[in-house]
Amino acid sequence: MAQAQTLSRNQQIVLNIIEKAKGPLKAYSILFNVQKKGINAPQQIYRALDKLIEMGKIHKIESKNAFVACKSSDCEISKATAFSICESCEMVDEISDAKLSKYLSSFNHRKGMKFKRFNLEFFGLCKKCK
Amino acid sequence: MAQAQTLSRNQQIVLNIIEKAKGPLKAYSILFNVQKKGINAPQQIYRALDKLIEMGKIHKIESKNAFVACKSSDCEISKATAFSICESCEMVDEISDAKLSKYLSSFNHRKGMKFKRFNLEFFGLCKKCK
DNA sequence: TATCATAATGTTATAATATAACGTTTGTTA
DNA sequence: TAACAAACGTTATATTATAACATTATGATA
Ligand SMILES: [Zn+2]
Ligand SMILES: [Zn+2]
Ligand SMILES: [Zn+2]
Ligand SMILES: [Zn+2]
Numbered sequence: 001m002a003q004a005q006t007l008s009r010n011q012q013i014v015l016n017i018i019e020k021a022k023g024p025l026k027a028y029s030i031l032f033n034v035q036k037k038g039i040n041a042p043q044q045i046y047r048a049l050d051k052l053i054e055m056g057k058i059h060k061i062e063s064k065n066a067f068v069a070c071k072s073s074d075c076e077i078s079k080a081t082a083f084s085i086c087e088s089c090e091m092v093d094e095i096s097d098a099k100l101s102k103y104l105s106s107f108n109h110r111k112g113m114k115f116k117r118f119n120l121e122f123f124g125l126c127k128k129c130k
Numbered sequence: 131m132a133q134a135q136t137l138s139r140n141q142q143i144v145l146n147i148i149e150k151a152k153g154p155l156k157a158y159s160i161l162f163n164v165q166k167k168g169i170n171a172p173q174q175i176y177r178a179l180d181k182l183i184e185m186g187k188i189h190k191i192e193s194k195n196a197f198v199a200c201k202s203s204d205c206e207i208s209k210a211t212a213f214s215i216c217e218s219c220e221m222v223d224e225i226s227d228a229k230l231s232k233y234l235s236s237f238n239h240r241k242g243m244k245f246k247r248f249n250l251e252f253f254g255l256c257k258k259c260k
Numbered sequence: 261t262a263t264c265a266t267a268a269t270g271t272t273a274t275a276a277t278a279t280a281a282c283g284t285t286t287g288t289t290a
Numbered sequence: 291t292a293a294c295a296a297a298c299g300t301t302a303t304a305t306t307a308t309a310a311c312a313t314t315a316t317g318a319t320a
Contacts, residue, residue, distance in 0.1 A: 009298090042278070043280095062192035120251075121250075
């Protein structure tokens with residue numbers, strides 16, 4: 001089981017910053033933001049990020065190498081993620097759409113591969129930018 | 131228009147290597163493979179990769195920072211890509227599924243954003259690895 | 261053909277992202 | 291408390307990607 005609760009000190013610090021942010025954060029930008037708290041090395045950030053992803057507290061936006069807090073308390077183990085990404089501003093929005101998620105989770109490729117997880121990224125212009 | 135045909139020398143060299151490869155290739159691994167051909171700098175690789183992506187000849191696997199040749203001659207301008215990725219070996223397979231593609235291309239997020247493009251990555255264990 | 265614009269090239273340098281490796285500390289539980 | 295696992299701190303380094311600038315093809319047009 002995912003032992004949902006206890007975050008370590010560094011994990012909590014990193015999560016707080018990501019949750020407060022308006023958009024996706026990059027690892028080194030997180031790092032610069034926590035140096036006052038005594039965290040000095042990339043490893044400390046990346047380790048926290050890894051654990052937070054494992055716990056489903058945050059997600060990585062692969063096309064941006066950046067991290068966002070999970071909005072849909074559902075994905076405790078994030079095995080079905082979808083995002084809407086504005087190509088102009090940096091806006092990223094997590095999509096929680098039961099139908100979409102069900103459709104993709106039950107999608108089966110002919111080649112005999114059983115999927116455990118997917119990540120979907122949509123790109124376009126957000127309301128503001130178009 | 132995409133002016134499908136003429137590839138420059140460097141673009142052709144990079145494309146050849148990616149097409150011959152069994153799996154996804156990383157930029158620097160491409161670089162090491164073409165130094166005998168007089169290409170010495172990352173820029174030359176990245177520039178070719180950028181153009182080839184624009185033309186839809188190759189795709190970037192975002193979760194791996196690696197590149198594969200396009201299999202489905204359809205996606206000349208790659209605005210609807212889907213891949214099946216084995217978490218154990220490095221296998222990546224491009225999924226060409228008209229229904230899936232149609233379903234996602236017509237998917238509309240409530241938030242008033244019109245999507246121009248999507249990228250979907252499925253993860254699991256391939257036939258060999260499971 | 262001369263001229264102009266565009267795309268591609270070559271090169272050096274550097275930025276940005278991520279992991280290896282090692283020893284120490286802290287927290288859990290048998 | 292002893293033993294183990296998880297988290298931490300730290301230094302170094304690997305990997306991925308872009309900036310900047312000068313040069314050279316390529317292709318269209320006057
Ligand atoms: Zn989520
Ligand atoms: Zn926007
Ligand atoms: Zn393709
Ligand atoms: Zn495999």
